[in-house]
Amino acid sequence: xxxxxxxxxxxxxxxxxxxxxxxxxxxxxxxxxxxxxxxxxxxxxxxxxxxxxxxxxxxxxxxxxxxxxxxxxxxxxxxxxxxxxxxxxxxxxxxxxxxxxxxxxxxxxxxxxxxxxxxxxxxxxxxxxxxxxxxxxxxxxxxxxxxxxxxxxxxxxxxxxxxxxxxxxxx
Numbered sequence: 001x002x003x004x005x006x007x008x009x010x011x012x013x014x015x016x017x018x019x020x021x022x023x024x025x026x027x028x029x030x031x032x033x034x035x036x037x038x039x040x041x042x043x044x045x046x047x048x049x050x051x052x053x054x055x056x057x058x059x060x061x062x063x064x065x066x067x068x069x070x071x072x073x074x075x076x077x078x079x080x081x082x083x084x085x086x087x088x089x090x091x092x093x094x095x096x097x098x099x100x101x102x103x104x105x106x107x108x109x110x111x112x113x114x115x116x117x118x119x120x121x122x123x124x125x126x127x128x129x130x131x132x133x134x135x136x137x138x139x140x141x142x143x144x145x146x147x148x149x150x151x152x153x154x155x156x157x158x159x160x161x162x163x164x165x166x167x168x169x170x171x
Contacts, residue, residue, distance in 0.1 A: 013050045020047035072101065072134060078116045080130035082143060086151070086161040088123045103152040104131065104139065110152070111139035119151075119158055128164050140166050 023043025030036035098118050103110045112134035115122040122129055133139040143149065143163050151159040 013053060016046045016050050019043050072114050079132050081133055081136050081140065082131045082166050083128045083164045084161040085164055086123060086129045086159045088159045089157050099153050105150040105152055106142050106147060109142060119153060123159055129161065
């Protein structure tokens with residue numbers, strides 16, 4: 001597959017816009033029912049791909065800047081956004097317990113989250129588990145106090161829990 005460079009695309013767009021300008025001039029100076037006016041109309045339509053390319057370029061550039069985060073930044077400190085009572089699930093994968101990242105499952109929705117410590121330490125029965133979400137605005141809208149959920153690490157369910165409090169409802 002041949003890659004089209006930006007300079008080639010610019011040349012093609014300049015040619016199409018030039019032909020469209022010629023078509024506009026032909027339509028303007030040709031008699032109303034004539035072959036020259038019809039050919040001018042066809043040439044005038046050549047500006048449409050140019051506009052489509054400009055719109056696609058702007059969308060691509062905007063989407064590249066607006067992409068949401070897909071992973072936690074380890075350099076940023078842990079900021080708890082939810083507190084929950086957790087019950088570890090028997091038979092949870094031991095390899096999963098060394099990780100900090102998880103998915104909080106509520107019904108058929110999942111939200112990426114992390115704990116302050118690996119799950120082996122975080123699931124100890126010494127108090128509630130605190131979670132930080134990758135996209136808190138989406139997750140906290142569905143996780144009001146009293147909501148039941150499951151914690152998934154990789155493909156293994158490691159715990160089930162119930163929301164105790166969120167930042168808007170301190171305990």
